[in-house]
Amino acid sequence: MADRDGSSCDGKATPANRLGLDYRAEARRLSPPPVPIIDIHAHVTGPASAVVYREAADCFGVERVYSMTAIDRAEVVREVLGDRIRFIAVPSFMDPDRDHAFREGFLENIAAFHDRLGSRIVKFFVGPRFRDYWEDGQGQDVIALDSPWRIRAAELAQSLGMMFMVHVGDPDTWFKVKYADAGRYGTKASQYEALERMLDRFDSPWIAAHMGGWPERLDLLSGLLERHPNLYLDTSATKWMVRELSRHPQGRLVGFLTRWRGRVLFGSDIVAADEHLSPESGDESRPVLSQASDAASAFDLYASRYWALRTLLETDYDGPSPIADPDLEMVDPDRFDAMSAPRLVGKRLPREILEAIYSGTATDLVLRWEAEH
Numbered sequence: 045m046a047d048r049d050g051s052s053c054d055g056k057a058t059p060a061n062r063l064g065l066d067y068r069a070e071a072r073r074l075s076p077p078p079v080p081i082i083d084i085h086a087h088v089t090g091p092a093s094a095v096v097y098r099e100a101a102d103c104f105g106v107e108r109v110y111s112m113t114a115i116d117r118a119e120v121v122r123e124v125l126g127d128r129i130r131f132i133a134v135p136s137f138m139d140p141d142r143d144h145a146f147r148e149g150f151l152e153n154i155a156a157f158h159d160r161l162g163s164r165i166v167k168f169f170v171g172p173r174f175r176d177y178w179e180d181g182q183g184q185d186v187i188a189l190d191s192p193w194r195i196r197a198a199e200l201a202q203s204l205g206m207m208f209m210v211h212v213g214d215p216d217t218w219f220k221v222k223y224a225d226a227g228r229y230g231t232k233a234s235q236y237e238a239l240e241r242m243l244d245r246f247d248s249p250w251i252a253a254h255m256g257g258w259p260e261r262l263d264l265l266s267g268l269l270e271r272h273p274n275l276y277l278d279t280s281a282t283k284w285m286v287r288e289l290s291r292h293p294q295g296r297l298v299g300f301l302t303r304w305r306g307r308v309l310f311g312s313d314i315v316a317a318d319e320h321l322s323p324e325s326g327d328e329s330r331p332v333l334s335q336a337s338d339a340a341s342a343f344d345l346y347a348s349r350y351w352a353l354r355t356l357l358e359t360d361y362d363g364p365s366p367i368a369d370p371d372l373e374m375v376d377p378d379r380f381d382a383m384s385a386p387r388l389v390g391k392r393l394p395r396e397i398l399e400a401i402y403s404g405t406a407t408d409l410v411l412r413w414e415a416e417h
Contacts (some may be wrong), residue, residue, distance in 0.1 A: 058333065059075055059123065059368035060075045060345040063386055067347035071103035074354055079399045080107035081405040085114050085209070085253055085280035085311030087278035090318030091155070094124040096223065096342045097316040101128075104350035110410070114138070118161055132209060133157035133166040133201070142177060146186045147193045151200055163412045165202040167209045168194060170238070172229040173222070176407040189238040190245075198246050205417030207410070212239045213257020214283050217371040222240075232258070234270070243272040250274055250411060251309065254281040259288040262300045269304055276409060277304075279357075279401065280311030281371045282349040286356055290389040301397050310404045312349045352388065357398060 056064065081104070088094050088111040101109065112134045113121050122129055133154045139145035157163035170189045173361065177183065186193045189212065213235050214223070223229040235257070243250055256265050256277045269275055279285055289297060301308060320336035336342040348367050355361050365385040372380035393401075 057383060058341060058344065060341070060348040062365055062368055062383060063364065063366040064101035065351070065366055067100075067344060067351055068103055070351050071347070074104070074351075074358065075413070077105040077354065077358070077398070077402055079397050079403040081105050081310055081402045082107065082410075083109040083312050083314075084251065084309045084311055084406055084410065085110065085112075085278050087313070087317075088121055088125065088316040089113055089117060091117075091120045091124050091318060092321050093316040093342060094121050096321070096339055097314065097346050098125060098128075100314075100343055100346035100350060103347060104354060106350065112167055115156055115161075118189065122161075130165075131157060131161045131163045133163045133206070134169075142183075146183075146207050154197060154200055154204070154206070158206060162414075162417055164206050164417055165209050165410070166197065166206050167211070168197070169213050170194075170235075171211050172235065173214070174219075175229060190241050194225065194242075195245075197329075198242065202248050207251070207413055208246065209241065209251045209253060209278075210242075211253045211257065212236060213254070215371060217375050221374050225352050240268070240272065243275055247411065249272055249276060251276045251278055253278055253311065254284060254313070255289075255308075257280060259285060260291075262292065262296065266300065266303070269307055276307050276309060276405070278309045278311035279353065282312055282314075282352050283365075283371070284368055286352050286365050286367065286388050286417075287369055287371065287386040289356060289391070290387055293391075294391050297391050298393060298397070301393065301401070304336045305397060305400045306405050306408065308401050309409070310353070310403075312353060314346050314349050316342070316346055333408045338357045355390055356388060357391060357393050357401065360392045361388060361390040363388060 083106050084111050088109065089285040090099055108128050108130065110130045112132045113284055118131050135150040135153060136145045139149065168189060175187055178187065181192065185191050188194065189210065198208065213232060216232065219232045221380055252275060256268060258264050265277065315332050316331055320342040321334040321339055336345045352365060352367055365388040367385060368383045368386050370382055372384045372386065373382055
């Protein structure tokens, strides 16, 4: 782990660029990826930030992105990114009427994403913190992945020829601190009980985001993949992946990815928001919107994720991550602060594994599914 010293040589460190890197130069140094990258998991939420995101994607060889964009912003974002963006159906998370948004409203959104935007993936967010959206005793018909309204949404999506993406697990670090109250949030293992029931009930493909929510335990992921041939994983949540995948010995990770070649897709979880282009974008309830304040810092924010993931997967770099990881301070505030970052240990994956993760699996699974449905 890196210690508190995360300052760059020019003293202008930021959480997205602790090391003072020139990400455009770094992209040239990496050279093009072995195949153009399909990012299966991102959030491009506004047209102005889409322009900045497009440059970062171009620099790092990302040719297509699947985005969780609010349905009322999707058309204006597509005007910027054109055919390189596809949309994943999501609820209207910011609708103040949550009773509607996560019940009838979600069904309406699924149909609209499918019919108007050509979406063939629907996203279920069931992370433990979703319980905090509701007052105690409320939301029981929507909180669990196999709750009544989730089943209705899955039935509709499958009838429309859509596959599924799911966020089911959060980092082990969060279960140590944020979710320490197991009576409220459950254990980490308990999060997967409903997932396995839904995998059995709905035989369409499922992409479990963030390496299935358990990059810390490759053995448990192998068990899930063995039991459920319709389950796939993505590599999204860059800070989390850098921290945890770096810890696995190279042979262990390469063995896992070799065994499950064709079941793992590339994803970044980049959030590109127009608020990132404004110095007055602070929102204490949504800190992700305060991560940048102009086009230059927004570019660094987006590019840092692609740099970190490609460096982790392609190279033998062994050094500090340029991205601050607040989970370190959360778990051990005596050793770490808000600018601390973990060690990034490149795994230099074999070319055939890189090709599968970057493009092959998405082409065989998602693009073929789109063509057939």
